[in-house]
Amino acid sequence: MRSNWWKILCVVLLAYAIIGGLLLPVPARHILNETIRNLYFHVPMWFGMMLLFGISFYHSLMYLRKQDMNYDIKAVAFLKIGVLFSCLGMLTGMEWAKYTWGEPWSNDPKQLATAICMLSYFAYLILRGGIKDEEKRAKISAVYNVFAFAMMIPLLFVLPRLVDSLHPGNGGNPGFNSYDLDSRMRLVFYPAVIGWFLLGYWMSTLHVRINQINHKRDNTF
Amino acid sequence: MNQLISLVKKDLLIEWRQKHTLFGVLLYVGATVFAVYIMNGQPEVKVWNALFWITQLFVAVNSVAKSFLQEHPNRFRYYFTVVKPTTFLLAKMLYSMVLMMGISLISLFLFSILLGNPVIQTAVFVGVTAAGSLALSAVFTFLSAIAARAQQNAALMAILGFPLVIPVLMILSNLALSAISPVYQEGWWVMMLVLLALGVLVIILGLILFPFLWQE
Numbered sequence: 001m002r003s004n005w006w007k008i009l010c011v012v013l014l015a016y017a018i019i020g021g022l023l024l025p026v027p028a029r030h031i032l033n034e035t036i037r038n039l040y041f042h043v044p045m046w047f048g049m050m051l052l053f054g055i056s057f058y059h060s061l062m063y064l065r066k067q068d069m070n071y072d073i074k075a076v077a078f079l080k081i082g083v084l085f086s087c088l089g090m091l092t093g094m095e096w097a098k099y100t101w102g103e104p105w106s107n108d109p110k111q112l113a114t115a116i117c118m119l120s121y122f123a124y125l126i127l128r129g130g131i132k133d134e135e136k137r138a139k140i141s142a143v144y145n146v147f148a149f150a151m152m153i154p155l156l157f158v159l160p161r162l163v164d165s166l167h168p169g170n171g172g173n174p175g176f177n178s179y180d181l182d183s184r185m186r187l188v189f190y191p192a193v194i195g196w197f198l199l200g201y202w203m204s205t206l207h208v209r210i211n212q213i214n215h216k217r218d219n220t221f
Numbered sequence: 222m223n224q225l226i227s228l229v230k231k232d233l234l235i236e237w238r239q240k241h242t243l244f245g246v247l248l249y250v251g252a253t254v255f256a257v258y259i260m261n262g263q264p265e266v267k268v269w270n271a272l273f274w275i276t277q278l279f280v281a282v283n284s285v286a287k288s289f290l291q292e293h294p295n296r297f298r299y300y301f302t303v304v305k306p307t308t309f310l311l312a313k314m315l316y317s318m319v320l321m322m323g324i325s326l327i328s329l330f331l332f333s334i335l336l337g338n339p340v341i342q343t344a345v346f347v348g349v350t351a352a353g354s355l356a357l358s359a360v361f362t363f364l365s366a367i368a369a370r371a372q373q374n375a376a377l378m379a380i381l382g383f384p385l386v387i388p389v390l391m392i393l394s395n396l397a398l399s400a401i402s403p404v405y406q407e408g409w410w411v412m413m414l415v416l417l418a419l420g421v422l423v424i425i426l427g428l429i430l431f432p433f434l435w436q437e
Contacts, residue, residue: 064433112387119384126380131371140371143430147363148385150426151419155388158415 006198013195017044020188027185031100038096040188044196045089046114052082052200053117057149060142069215072138075145076128077207081200083121090114109159110167116155120148134220224304228312232288233319242291246284250324253279254331263337266402273332274394277325277353278386282379284324285317285361289369290378306435307428314362314424321358325350345400352413353393356420360386363427370434392416 021040029036056078063071093111094104105111127144131137214221236243257272264272300309329350333340340346361382368378396412 064430116384116387120381123380123384127367127371127373127377130373130377136370139433139436140367143433144367144381147426147430150422151385154415154419154422158388158392158419 007202010195010198010202013191014199017188017192017195021192024188025184035096035099036185038092039185040192041196042089042092042096043189044193045085045092047193048197048200049082049085049089049114049117051197052078052085052204053121053149053152055204056082057145060145060149063138063142064146067139069134069138070212072134072142073211073215073221074204074208075142077204077211079121079124079145080207081204083118083125084203085196085200086114086118086121090118108167113152113156113159117152120152124148224308225312225315228304228309229315229319232312232316236316236320242287246280246320246324247327249283250276250280250328251331254328254335258335261336266339267398269332269336269339270394270397270401272336273329274353274390274397276328276332277350277357277393278383278390280324280328281321281354281357281361281386282375282382284320285358286365286368286375286378288313288317288362289365290375292369294369294372301435306432309435310363310366310427310431311424313366314359314427317358317362318355321354322351325354339401341403342400346397349393349396349400349413352396352416352420353389356389356393356416356423357386359420359423359427360389363423363431366427366431366434389416389419392419 017040021037026034026036056075059071059075059078062068063075090111093114097106097108097111098104101108124141124144128137128141131140211221253276257276261268261272304312326347329347332338361378364378364382364385365375367381368375371377392412392415396409396416399409
C-alpha cells in the first residue's frame, strides 16, 4: 500500500480532472467556447509524451553504459506508452483544431514536430521488429533511440522559426497564460497534467513487469 | 589520420574500379530528374526548389546507403581489428560526403538543363547544396551503419532517416530559396549556422554512439 500511493493519487486526480474538467466553470472565449476544456486532455498528453520519451532516452543511455537487459525492457515500455500518448495528443489536437482553426491539419510547427516524432518512434519499433537476437536488438535500438532523441531537441527550437504557428503563445498569438488560463482553470489543469503523467507511468511499469516476467521465463520478450 | 586518409582512398578507389555502381547512381539521378521533368515540365521557382530537395533526399538514400550496406558483414570484422571505430565511421562519412557532393552538383546541372534555371545567385545555391549534401550524407551514413548492423536493406535506412532529415530539408529549402528568388530573408546566416551545427551534432553523436554498434 505504501508503495502504491501514487496509483491512488493517479485515479483520484484523473477522476477530478474528468469530472471537474467537464463540469467546472471555464472562461467564455470567442471561437474557443467550450472546447477550451480540451486543454485538460490535450496538453497533458504532450507533457506526458515528452516525459515518457525522456525517461526512455535515459534508460537507453543506461543500457549502453551497463548492458543490462532490464534497461532495454524499460526503454521500450516507456517509449511505447509515449507513442500511445503522442497518438492520443495528436487526435485530441486535431479534433480541437477542427473547431478552432477550421481544419484538423494546418501546418502548425507543433503539429509538424509531433508528426516527425511519431514517425521516428514508429521507425524505432520497426527497427526492433526486424532484429531477432535480443542483445543485438537492445544495443542497436538503444543507439537509434539516443540518436533520434538528440536530433529531436534542436528540432523543437528550429521548426517554429521556419513555419508560422497558430498555437497560443506563438507568433504573436496570445498565450493561455496571459488571460485564458485563469486561476479556475489552473485548479484543474495542473492536477490533470500530473494525473495523466502518472497514468502513463503506471501503464509503462505494467508493461515493464510483463516483459520482465517473459524475459525471465522464456529468456525473450 | 593516415588510417583515415587511406580508408577514404580505398573506398573511392573501389568506387572507381567498380564503375557499374557509380554509373548506376548517376543513371539513377538522371532518370529521376528526367521523370520529374516529364511529370512537371518547367515548374515555377518554389516548386523547382521543392523538387530539387526531394530529389536530393532520394539520391542521398540511394548513394549513401552503399557506404555500409555494400560491405560484406565479414569484412567488418577485419576492419575492427585494424582501425578504431571512430576512424572508420569518419572515413565512411567523408567518403559519402565526397560522393554526395559530386552527385548533388551533377543533379543541379541536370535540373538546370531540363527544368530550367531559376538560380540567381549561383555561388550561394552551390554553397547551400554543398552544406546540404554534408548534412544529409552525415545522417544517412550513420543510419546505414545501423541498418547494416540490423542486417536490413536500404528501405530500413529510409524509414529511420526520413523523419530525422525533414527539419534539415526544411532549413535547406528555406536557405536555397533566397538564392533563387529575390526575397530578402532575415537571419539567413543564423539558419546556415543552425544547419552546420546540426551537421556537427550528427557527427559527434555518431562518433559517440558508433563504438557501441561496433561491438559484437
